[in-house]
Amino acid sequence: MATYVFIDQNIPLVYTVETGVITKGFGDLLFVDVSPIEEQIKKLETLVDAYEHSLDPRYPPLNSFPNRDGVYAISGYFKSAFFGFWIGLGIMALLAIILGVKF
Amino acid sequence: MDATLIALGALALSGALATVAGCAEDLESDVGSQSNPNSQVQLAPQMGNIHRYFNKAISGEPVSYGLYVAVAGTVAYAIMQMGLNPILALILGAGVAAFVHGAYAISAYLGRIVGQSKNFGQPVYWDVVMSHLGPIVGHGFIAVFCMVLMAYLANTILGNPFPLPLIALIFGITVGAIGSSTGDVHYGAEREYQKYPFGGGVPVANHGDIDIKAEYGLRNGMDSSYFCSRLGGVLTGLCFGLIVFLDGWRGVLGDILKGGQGGSVITASIISIVIGLIIVAILAIINRKVEVFARNKYGPYTK
Numbered sequence: 196m197a198t199y200v201f202i203d204q205n206i207p208l209v210y211t212v213e214t215g216v217i218t219k220g221f222g223d224l225l226f227v228d229v230s231p232i233e234e235q236i237k238k239l240e241t242l243v244d245a246y247e248h249s250l251d252p253r254y255p256p257l258n259s260f261p262n263r264d265g266v267y268a269i270s271g272y273f274k275s276a277f278f279g280f281w282i283g284l285g286i287m288a289l290l291a292i293i294l295g296v297k298f
Numbered sequence: 299m300d301a302t303l304i305a306l307g308a309l310a311l312s313g314a315l316a317t318v319a320g321c322a323e324d325l326e327s328d329v330g331s332q333s334n335p336n337s338q339v340q341l342a343p344q345m346g347n348i349h350r351y352f353n354k355a356i357s358g359e360p361v362s363y364g365l366y367v368a369v370a371g372t373v374a375y376a377i378m379q380m381g382l383n384p385i386l387a388l389i390l391g392a393g394v395a396a397f398v399h400g401a402y403a404i405s406a407y408l409g410r411i412v413g414q415s416k417n418f419g420q421p422v423y424w425d426v427v428m429s430h431l432g433p434i435v436g437h438g439f440i441a442v443f444c445m446v447l448m449a450y451l452a453n454t455i456l457g458n459p460f461p462l463p464l465i466a467l468i469f470g471i472t473v474g475a476i477g478s479s480t481g482d483v484h485y486g487a488e489r490e491y492q493k494y495p496f497g498g499g500v501p502v503a504n505h506g507d508i509d510i511k512a513e514y515g516l517r518n519g520m521d522s523s524y525f526c527s528r529l530g531g532v533l534t535g536l537c538f539g540l541i542v543f544l545d546g547w548r549g550v551l552g553d554i555l556k557g558g559q560g561g562s563v564i565t566a567s568i569i570s571i572v573i574g575l576i577i578v579a580i581l582a583i584i585n586r587k588v589e590v591f592a593r594n595k596y597g598p599y600t601k
Contacts, residue, residue: 262596
């Protein structure tokens with residue numbers, strides 16, 4: 196015996212589990228226009244791609260002006276330069292003061 | 299005890315402190331929309347953009363930071379004259395300056411926003427005041443403490459002849475000027491006008507038309523500081539640290555290269571001036587390269 200799932204009681208919309216077919220009532224095949232759903236899925240996919248690419252510094256941010264690929268990488272260089280300069284100066288200060296007090 | 303090495307160490311420590319101070323100062327001014335961007339934030343309600351920015355400019359950044367650091371230096375100097383530990387005195391001075399900072403921030407915000415309320419419908423958001431005050435005072439404390447410690451080092455180890463409050467005033471004006479000229483360009487022209495193409499400056503037609511929407515919800519000062527902590531703040535710190543370090547380094551180098559104890563002061567000065575000119579020339583070339591690169595890559599200009 197076939198198993199049915201009622202998607203909507205009012206229409207009524209029925210999903211036949213064994214064949215995977217959605218029908219109106221028991222028997223009439225239902226043709227649904229899926230292009231609006233595909234559009235929404237495409238929109239969602241661009242957002243998901245942008246979200247994934249935001250973790251990769253080679254890609255530009257979403258909705259940015261042209262030629263912005265690599266801006267995350269450039270800002271990353273400057274941030275590293277900042278910390279390198281800062282830590283280098285700290286180590287240099289420590290070494291110079293230790294050597295200066297010793298000798 | 300080698301005096302040159304100790305001086306070099308104090309110089310490197312000053313450079314590290316200046317790096318932190320510049321970064322904290324710029325982020326603080328971004329939370330509070332202090333320097334260059336404040337006129338646009340002030341203008342926005344008159345152009346119909348009701349915003350949630352904190353707007354706390356009591357004056358330009360150099361002058362206000364001169365005030366805060368001079369307050370900290372004066373209090374620290376007074377406490378040191380009473381015979382307390384210098385580090386404790388510096389911390390207490392920076393704490394008093396933080397209270398002064400907070401009081402000015404609140405009064406400036408309320409005064410500026412209430413002035414816009416009646417005619418242009420800009421509300422006073424009390425949650426903006428309460429949530430932004432902590433970062434402003436906290437970053438301000440870090441910046442002021444680093445500057446006052448630098449002034450103390452300059453006074454005691456590097457042999458600056460002026461008293462501590464005066465050095466603190468001059469250093470405060472310097473850090474404010476660097477934060478205003480380096481970091482606030484990133485906040486003002488880039489962040490508030492993100493919807494306009496890069497490189498056009500801010501034409502009069504766009505004045506007051508600042509971005510009021512953030513990545514999520516309405517934009518406030520915290521989002522600006524989050525944005526600026528990636529590039530603007532660190533570049534301000536790097537700039538100020540390089541200025542302090544390179545400027546002192548050429549003096550130390552002149553002292554070493556003049557030929558030990560035998561060389562004259564004039565030789566050392568000439569050597570350090572020549573080194574300074576070489577550094578300026580190198581930086582000018584790098585600036586030109588960066589500008590041409592940015593205009594070619596990002597700008598809408600055609601040949």
